Amino acid sequence: MDKWEELYLAAKPLYKPHDVSPFIYAQHVVTAIEAENGEIFTGFCFEATAGVFHLCAERAAAFNMFQSSGQTKIKRIMTFRDHVPVKGDSMPCGACREFLLQLDVANSDIEFMVDYQKRSTVTLAELMPHWWGEQRLTEED
Template sequence: MYTTSGETEVQRLIAFRDTPPAGISGMPCGVCRETLLQFSPQNRDTQIMADYATRRVVTLNDLLPDWWGDIKTT
């Protein structure tokens, strides 16, 4: 994404290996979640398919509501 196009914002994401996600297995790993937020704070609205069968979607903000990058230091 970023390395080839310079794009930093992601609207939707589905993560799985050899089968569509069912429950938590479809979630991107913690490093991927962190990287998306470091690319752009706008990615907190990224929709992630949590369950392929039911089409349940969560946002990155649902998964990381208190992201450390939001902490303001004075």
């Protein structure tokens, strides 16, 4: 079993879309991430109409990783709904892309699964080629 299959199997049981209340919808997007040390962490999307507590699956998994282990570097991320990623239908939103780079600039090397059957991936650097934070990092050095 390759690491991508491990990630898929870790996240799949979390996929249970449901209304938590008339205002909150959860578990309709799930994620598994591989941390730098090889550990796998998972998370799911939690959407509240208030907007203040809208948490995407990727950020939930990264928070779980940091809370559990203190790690900030991520190797791989697989996000999906009711099926494995196909033709890029499971790319992270802009807020998640930004958060992952702010968590650790080395996360520009994260691989996101684009097409599970073909094992096609894309890096965060490819999704965010001109990240504004690079200038701030250069100024600090």
